[in-house]
Amino acid sequence: MNKIRNSTYFIFSCVVSLILFIPNLIKSTIGSDWDSYALIGTVYNYDLVGLYTPSRPPGFPVYELIVGIIFKGLRNGSLLNPEQGLLIFQFFLVITLNFIIYSFINKSDEQNYLFYLLIVFSPIYLISGGSVIDYFLGAIFGFLATYMVMNKYSSKYICFYLAVLLSLSIGIRLSNAIFLIAIVLYITIYKKNYKLSIYTAVLTIVLSCFIYLPFYANLYSFYTLNTVYNSPLEMICLLNLTNTDHTLIDRIGRFVLKQINFFGSIGFVLFLILIKNVRTKVTENNFIFSIVFILFQFSFLRLPTEEGHLLPAFISLLLLLSSMKNFNSKILIATLTFTFLSSFVDFKFYSVNNIDSASEISLKANVTKGFFIEDYELRNSKALEKEFHYKNSQSTLLDAWKDGCPN
Numbered sequence: 001m002n003k004i005r006n007s008t009y010f011i012f013s014c015v016v017s018l019i020l021f022i023p024n025l026i027k028s029t030i031g032s033d034w035d036s037y038a039l040i041g042t043v044y045n046y047d048l049v050g051l052y053t054p055s056r057p058p059g060f061p062v063y064e065l066i067v068g069i070i071f072k073g074l075r076n077g078s079l080l081n082p083e084q085g086l087l088i089f090q091f092f093l094v095i096t097l098n099f100i101i102y103s104f105i106n107k108s109d110e111q112n113y114l115f116y117l118l119i120v121f122s123p124i125y126l127i128s129g130g131s132v133i134d135y136f137l138g139a140i141f142g143f144l145a146t147y148m149v150m151n152k153y154s155s156k157y158i159c160f161y162l163a164v165l166l167s168l169s170i171g172i173r174l175s176n177a178i179f180l181i182a183i184v185l186y187i188t189i190y191k192k193n194y195k196l197s198i199y200t201a202v203l204t205i206v207l208s209c210f211i212y213l214p215f216y217a218n219l220y221s222f223y224t225l226n227t228v229y230n231s232p233l234e235m236i237c238l239l240n241l242t243n244t245d246h247t248l249i250d251r252i253g254r255f256v257l258k259q260i261n262f263f264g265s266i267g268f269v270l271f272l273i274l275i276k277n278v279r280t281k282v283t284e285n286n287f288i289f290s291i292v293f294i295l296f297q298f299s300f301l302r303l304p305t306e307e308g309h310l311l312p313a314f315i316s317l318l319l320l321l322s323s324m325k326n327f328n329s330k331i332l333i334a335t336l337t338f339t340f341l342s343s344f345v346d347f348k349f350y351s352v353n354n355i356d357s358a359s360e361i362s363l364k365a366n367v368t369k370g371f372f373i374e375d376y377e378l379r380n381s382k383a384l385e386k387e388f389h390y391k392n393s394q395s396t397l398l399d400a401w402k403d404g405c406p407n
Helices: 002-027 034-049 061-073 082-104 110-120 123-129 135-151 158-172 174-190 194-225 232-239 248-260 265-275 287-302 307-322 329-341 371-383 386-401
Strands: 345-352 361-369
Touching (some): 002 082, 002 110, 002 123, 002 371, 034 061, 034 386, 061 135, 061 194, 082 110, 082 123, 082 135, 082 307, 110 329, 135 174, 158 174, 174 287, 174 307, 194 232, 248 287, 248 307, 361 371, 371 386
Antiparallel strands (some): 345 361
């Protein structure tokens, strides 16, 4: 009976995800954001001119490669169209990440199940999971590595396992190097195994270089042929380190607004009430989650664009909180309820004329469409002209990259 009870919340969350996923699958809508179409643009450019044009700096080679294999494999006719194939792959990632998160929680405390549902029913989690984008796959490998080091540390091949998982996570999103930092610090501080720390870091970096170098070499050979760059060092611009976008005040305002979107307006207020008396104590069991949360937040502050960038931080924060006790159950249930409802209708206490600017925020109560509904409508409108968006992203990427790294 305990096993059945323990799996109920996981099964329930997957069923809800499936119900919300089906409309997108039927209409073959890969996402509302340009980044989803840019991934296809990268595939087109490699096919047409043999040039690797990253969908966004600094490149996301592992996921771009997987998208290319699935898209091209289904392009010439089958039971599924390419978009449906990509969406089914993405849904598999949702179930996988749900399972990994579920594996972390302590099943002896009923409140932990509510924190799990709060993660997987967040509007940003639901939208990102149903979009062709690299957030979920990168998080899967990062949290798998976290699970391995916390639960399978004594394994003879732990260094190899960690390096493979972390390098794949980094090969999907370079910012996932934060997982490497957190895990190496964990091994050093709590396990006192300095040799393993060094070996894991070095092997992960080497494997990550092997992933990125063939893609970068393709781009560099084009640049040298066309005398754009004469030295590989000039391609440091690929890392996109100087693009901070907008003033500090604007970035802080946008940074705060993006945090609210994980819970919806009322859900966010309730969440703050829920944790107002929390006194966090960093322990061996929550150290990695703490570091991942802090470093991803700092990284996001530099360029607070898509909320999906913060998924590892959001997941880590709630897993960190789930390890604590004595939260007000009624407030936790209310937070979960309004967070889930914000996907369909959001009761805002502020008005923003420009989501990218902090200077245009005013306190004003209003009811708006939920995040999931807005995303669904936008992705449907784009899907009606998907071939245009594919070709537009292909030509835009080619123009952006042919003369050097885009700003």
